[in-house]
């Protein structure tokens with residue numbers, strides 16, 4: 164049994180064996196970054212290659228001995244602004260936005276039958292289907308994972324660029340570094356409150372008001388479905404359903420194995436169409452266990468698990 168994980172230490176990774184070159188880069192990062200001090204101010208010490216490596220594997224967010232949780236900003240107000248909450252922010256605010264859209268869609272419909280038909284086509288198929296079918300994929304791949312566009316060079320291109328990446332309004336970069344940090348997993352509601360009305364404004368030039376309102380409401384609802392499912396993959400509750408376990412396993416591969424693949428949260432349709440689905444993982448014992456319902460990589464089990472980087476341990480595979 165090894166001592167508890169240190170803050171900023173790599174999580175045990177049953178899906179990936181670290182190469183010598185990657186291990187050396189992680190070591191360099193550990194030498195440059197003090198995870199017990201605010202992180203954003205230190206990022207200008209990293210080269211592009213080191214930043215991409217930092218973002219590519221999950222790290223431990225808590226010092227087990229002192230219980231210090233990783234901090235991003237030196238200023239408390241800024242630190243608070245970087246946090247987001249699914250239950251106290253996204254669900255009430257985006258839920259309200261979806262209901263307002265529904266109300267506008269209802270008032271703009273010619274009859275109740277017209278409203279029901281528009282609801283099914285625009286709200287469910289167009290809005291929720293659009294967000295879960297392709298929207299979550301496009302956002303996750305092209306907006307939330309900008310580290311994929313950084314060239315792996317030795318250039319230290321200034322802290323501002325890196326700070327922007329990590330303090331970007333979507334929180335996802337931070338989620339990739341500290342997967343178990345529940346304050347930085349949900350996409351902030353303000354992001355959707357800007358994006359979806361902008362989409363609705365464009366659609367208004369092409370579609371009637373009822374269709375635009377119901378599509379917008381569906382997009383708000385779809386964003387909640389996607390974010391709630393993502394949250395459940397990391398913090399539960401675990402659903403005893405094959406589809407949930409399959410998607411969780413797929414998402415864990417995105418975190419532990421390759422963050423340029425497996426972008427789908429609610430389904431793998433877009434990944435399959437765009438050629439970004441990773442290889443069949445049924446051969447992986449660890450993922451098979453997870454698909455049977457084991458909740459991997461929770462903080463408590465990791466604290467006493469095996470060496471970081473390459474080993475699967477019984478403790479890491481235990482149910483919480």
Ligand SMILES: [Zn+2]
Nearest residue numbers: 308335417422
């Ligand atoms: Zn991601």
Ligand SMILES: [Zn+2]
Nearest residue numbers: 338393397414
């Ligand atoms: Zn995640």
